[in-house]
Amino acid sequence: VCYVCLLPTAIDLLYWRDIKQTGIVFGSFLLLLFSLTQFSVVSVVAYLALAALSATISFRIYKSVLQAVQKTDEGHPFKAYLELEITLSQEQIQKYTDCLQFYVNNTLKELRRLFLVQDLVDSLKFAVLMWLLTYVGALFNGLTLLLM
Secondary structure (H helix, E strand, O other), rough: OOOOOOOHHHHHHHOOOOOOHHHHHHHHHHHHHHHHHHOOHHHHHHHHHHHHHHHHHHHHHHHHHHHHOOOOOOOOOOOOHHHHOOOOOOOHHHHHHHHHHHHHHHHHHHHHHHHHHHHHHHHHHHHHHHHHHHHHHHHHHHHHHHHH
């Protein structure tokens, strides 16, 4: 099994090791899903970008006014983040593509095995599962299932 793609923080989130951080992440994800039920993806992305931009611009103006009033020379409030290196190295890209290739190849092998009836019982189980999913799909859309 390729665990290269799983970050330690993702595992920590799934196991609820830090309850506050997990609640924030999953709460934000749930809010995003609820937003997607009411608005299009484009609108939700645009609103999120506007909210983030409004917060950063407001904070920058606040710090500039604070510097002018207190006559300090603190500089740009986001300077540390602006100087961070955010490029991916060739090794990181190779690691993630190898992991993706592993999962895609295993999925394709399993689907080939199921659809070409290598094992009759497994293929029949898969057929029953797909038949049940047609009823689930008729009752709910994918976004509602994600919310649940």
